Amino acid sequence: MIRKVISLTRSQKTRLLLASDILLVPVAFASAILLQHDGGEGLVRALAEHWGFLPILMFAAGALSVMLGLSRVRLKDYAGGAIGRTAGLSALLGLFSFLLSGISENGMALGFHVVFALVYFVGYFLARHAMYWVLTEIYLRSHVVTRVAIYGAGRTGLTLATELRQHPQIMAYAFLDDNATLHGMTVNGLPVYPGVHVQKVMETYKINRVILAMPSVSFDKQSFISKRLEKLGVEVQTLPSFAQLLGGEELMGKLMPTGPAALLARDPLDEALSSGCAAYRGAxxxxxxxxxxxxxxxxxxxxxxxxxxxxxxxxxxxxxxxxxxxxxxxxxxxxxxxxxxxxxxxxxxxxxxxxxxxxxxxxxxxxxxxxxxxxxxxxxxxxxxxxxxxxxxxxxxxxxxxxxxxxxxxxxxxxxxxxxxxxxxxxxxxxxxxxxxxxxxxxxxxxxxxxxxxxxxxxxxxxxxxxxxxxxxxxxxxxxxxxxxxxxxxxxxxxxxxxxxxxxxxxxxxxxxxxxxxxxxxxxxxxxxxxxxxxxxxxxxxxxxxxxxxxxxxxxxxxxxxxxxxxxxxxxxxxREDSLSEIEMAAALRDLREALEQGGEAAVIEVVARAVREYNPQSLPAEAVQMQIAKARKALEKPAE
The missing domain is CATH 3.40.50.720 (NAD(P)-binding Rossmann-like Domain)
Structure with missing residues (x-):
């Protein structure tokens, strides 16, 4: 059953939504009459008198749904402009109902048509969200769909969430963000959870991939977050930067796996370096x-x-x-x-x-x-x-x-x-x-x-x-x-x-x-x-x-x-590396302190050159410094008298 629902084609889904829009008309019509009449007898009598309106209104609802593109709006995209078009569809249906009532022998009061339009709008809205809830529950139990949480509810995360809606095999369920002011909010239709609750989010929504969308966070912090997520058994991907949206390029094409292997051109050694805690435990x-x-x-x-x-x-x-x-x-x-x-x-x-x-x-x-x-x-x-x-x-x-x-x-x-x-x-x-x-x-x-x-x-x-x-x-x-x-x-x-x-x-x-x-x-x-x-x-x-x-x-x-x-x-x-004797090391530190107190960089570099004999400066501030280094090393080469 689950696989059949997920495998429906785009045209099949469109026809199902169109059928829902049409069948909602008699439900809204009957509900409006029920609200206008007391008792079951009044409802039956009113329906018997005005049932002829229904085929015309149902045809009008289907035609308007197609014209306004509502039947082509996917459930996870139903928001904002689509809700506005639903309000327009409901108002037009109320108007048609009023016009039909005006040319019939048994006309109905204006208030009925207003109630009918409002009930149709509310019913349409609730039906779409109910179907979306059912769809998300189906996706939760599916191995075909990738269930995603987005780490970062900033501009990049919001843009990514919008783009993910275009992918039938990917479902975004939640945002994770360390900004305390966003916790508990719903952003772009998705709830925002603290980053520390990632395990709870994974269990609730059965998340199998987390996408890091935090270009302003330092690389080492992203690496730390990625490491923590990977330990929980979830796939982690990252987006390089929001700036890559310039020019209309899709964010999904910028996703790349986290981890160093691709950049190091060798296998990472984290597993090979898995011991060594004994010296620090309890210390x-x-x-x-x-x-x-x-x-x-x-x-x-x-x-x-x-x-x-x-x-x-x-x-x-x-x-x-x-x-x-x-x-x-x-x-x-x-x-x-x-x-x-x-x-x-x-x-x-x-x-x-x-x-x-x-x-x-x-x-x-x-x-x-x-x-x-x-x-x-x-x-x-x-x-x-x-x-x-x-x-x-x-x-x-x-x-x-x-x-x-x-x-x-x-x-x-x-x-x-x-x-x-x-x-x-x-x-x-x-x-x-x-x-x-x-x-x-x-x-x-x-x-x-x-x-x-x-x-x-x-x-x-x-x-x-x-x-x-x-x-x-x-x-x-x-x-x-x-x-x-x-x-x-x-x-x-x-x-x-x-x-x-x-x-x-x-x-x-x-x-x-x-x-x-x-x-x-x-x-x-x-x-x-x-x-x-x-x-x-x-x-x-x-x-x-x-x-x-x-x-x-x-x-x-x-x-x-x-x-x-x-x-x-x-x-x-x-x-194995060469070392200095105790006397040489003490002399080098003494000379360095004196050079630092005197404030001359040339003297400081001279001390370094004497202590670190393999020092081969690639760039020095002045020729005089090189002369001093050469002089210092020459003095070291003289035999003791």
């Missing part, structure tokens, strides 16, 4: 930079391990506020205490107080300035935070007896060509030095490549450029990078921290590096567009090469020395 964990992209994902995954306390240490008030709100919501199910701390890791007094007050067992250090051009142009701020801040946090962690300290590093620390990479390498050297002199704290370093969707990364940049209609800007077509998902990066940090023994540098086996140009083309294709170039001048999005940025390298590496070793996990590799 007090501090995450520096807890409001950043990586820090926030670390918070989510640490919470899944059920720690006793989670301390969010963050410099940005807005980022901390947002992170705390999300973590408190997630922590309700695991019984973890959430502690937000606003401050800087360079403040040794505050760091020591926080570590002692909350009896921290594990520190995951993800606080750093990471944008290459910005650090290149702001050397003092970048080095003060990334190097001296790490030194303060790591030293205080050792003094407080923290069990594990994990530094989140970058592939840019390998033979760095920019100050950001050099600052991360100095941070690694600091952790290696403290590890060699620590009996209680296990220090380790995790190094990985670009993270898809992190703030300032290439993915949201390209997505924004595509949403604006292009062009996509590349520094160089030859540039390659290692990529991983936010979930992979966070899981790697947790795993490495769980089985580190002290002083190791861990990297993830990420396969082959990806050309940025290829990534741009995949994104354009995934968004439903074509590349505009010499071979396809009528394409949608152009790719423009702008030239290398200051400090940028064509290719990144994950290790300097040969001889990587396997670990307890097949996808995680332990690499």
């Amino acid at each position: 007090n964990v501090l995450i520096s930079g807890g409001g950043g992209s990586i820090g926030l994902e670390l918070c989510r995954q640490v919470l899944a391990c059920r720690p006793a306390k989670l301390v969010l240490f963050e410099l940005s008030e807005l980022a901390l506020y947002t992170a705390e709100a999300e973590m408190r919501l997630l922590a309700e199910t695991v019984g973890c205490e959430i502690v937000p701390v606003l401050g800087t890791i360079a403040d040794g007094v505050q760091v020591a107080q926080v570590l002692a007050a909350h009896r921290i067992d594990v520190v995951l250090h993800a606080a750093a300035y990471k944008h290459v051009p910005l650090v290149e142009m702001n050397a003092r701020a970048g080095l003060a935070n990334n190097v001296l801040g790490t030194a303060v946090l790591a030293r205080e962690a050792r003094e407080a007896g923290v069990k594990r300290f994990v530094l989140v590093s970058s592939d840019k620390a390998v033979r760095p060509g920019n100050l950001m990479g050099a600052s991360k390498r100095m941070a690694e050297l600091i952790v290696q030095d403290l590890s060699a002199r620590s009996n209680r704290t296990i220090f380790s370093i995790v190094r990985f490549g670009n993270v898809l969707g992190s703030s300032g990364s290439v993915l949201p940049l390209f997505q924004g450029q595509i949403a604006r209609g292009g062009p996509i800007t590349l520094t160089d077509e030859r540039v390659t990078r290692y990529f991983m998902t936010m979930q992979e990066a966070a899981r790697l940090v947790l795993l490495a921290g769980s089985f580190a023994e002290g002083g190791e540098v861990f990297v993830l086996d990420m396969g082959k590096p990806i050309r940025i140009g290829d990534l741009a083309r995949r994104l354009i294709k995934a968004a439903g567009y074509t590349v505009r170039d010499a071979e396809n001048p009528n394409g949608d999005i152009e790719i423009v090469t702008t030239g290398m940025r200051p400090g940028e390298k064509l290719h990144e590496e994950l290790m300097v020395r040969k001889g990587a070793q396997t670990t307890a996990h097949p996808k995680i590799i332990r690499v």
Whole structure:
């Protein structure tokens, strides 16, 4: 029965609706007479006197329904203009009834014709909605129809809901939205539920697909929502942007599956990195930079391990506020205490107080300035935070007896060509030095490549450029990078921290590096567009090469020395790196502090060049700086007298 109803052709459905419009006439006529007469005898007598009107009125109703296009309006599209046309049809039927009554011997009062028109309108409206309710109930029990919830009740979501009405095999049942002002409302004919009630919505409407229609929400938040939905067993798709509606293009053609596999050109490693919670369960964990992209994902995954306390240490008030709100919501199910701390890791007094007050067992250090051009142009701020801040946090962690300290590093620390990479390498050297002199704290370093969707990364940049209609800007077509998902990066940090023994540098086996140009083309294709170039001048999005940025390298590496070793996990590799002696490290930190106090960037860069001997700057502010670096390195090469 269900399959027969769903498989009806468009013409068959039109004839059924037309029959309903016609058969409603005698029902409305009899109801109007019943309202005008008392008792059954009056109803029978009035019907006997005026039954001759019915065939004419039924014919008129059918003709008007066809003329006004009401019989062709699908049940799920019956709203707004269609209701207005129904009012017009009802008024015309009342007028015809009045005219017929005027030429007959037994005329009826004007009030009867008004009541007849009103009853027909109300009956028509209720009949259409009753049939729509029956249809939705049939769809709920069907395996043929895709039942959809739209996450996001903004402009894009409303446009998508309207477009979904044109697809016979797709039925939209509800909106999900995190905006509290919309909860409980009905928008575009669909109820709006809070995002936290997604499981209830799925069970109520038997939803089997959720479409994310939230172009203004950050990529990492969309990834988090998508991950949560997929765990509930529902298919998730996403729309790149409302801007793609420009030019009249259909949104349905822009839907693409969420998940990183298509962009990474390899299978994601989430399942391969499924362990590592033992070191965090029941522990007090501090995450520096807890409001950043990586820090926030670390918070989510640490919470899944059920720690006793989670301390969010963050410099940005807005980022901390947002992170705390999300973590408190997630922590309700695991019984973890959430502690937000606003401050800087360079403040040794505050760091020591926080570590002692909350009896921290594990520190995951993800606080750093990471944008290459910005650090290149702001050397003092970048080095003060990334190097001296790490030194303060790591030293205080050792003094407080923290069990594990994990530094989140970058592939840019390998033979760095920019100050950001050099600052991360100095941070690694600091952790290696403290590890060699620590009996209680296990220090380790995790190094990985670009993270898809992190703030300032290439993915949201390209997505924004595509949403604006292009062009996509590349520094160089030859540039390659290692990529991983936010979930992979966070899981790697947790795993490495769980089985580190002290002083190791861990990297993830990420396969082959990806050309940025290829990534741009995949994104354009995934968004439903074509590349505009010499071979396809009528394409949608152009790719423009702008030239290398200051400090940028064509290719990144994950290790300097040969001889990587396997670990307890097949996808995680332990690499060996050179380190500085205790005296060399102390001298480098002393010289860096003095250079920062003096305020000269040239002196700061000179200190970096002495400490990070493989530093090979791709771009420097002045020739004098290069001369100072050459002089510093020459002095290092002289034998001691």
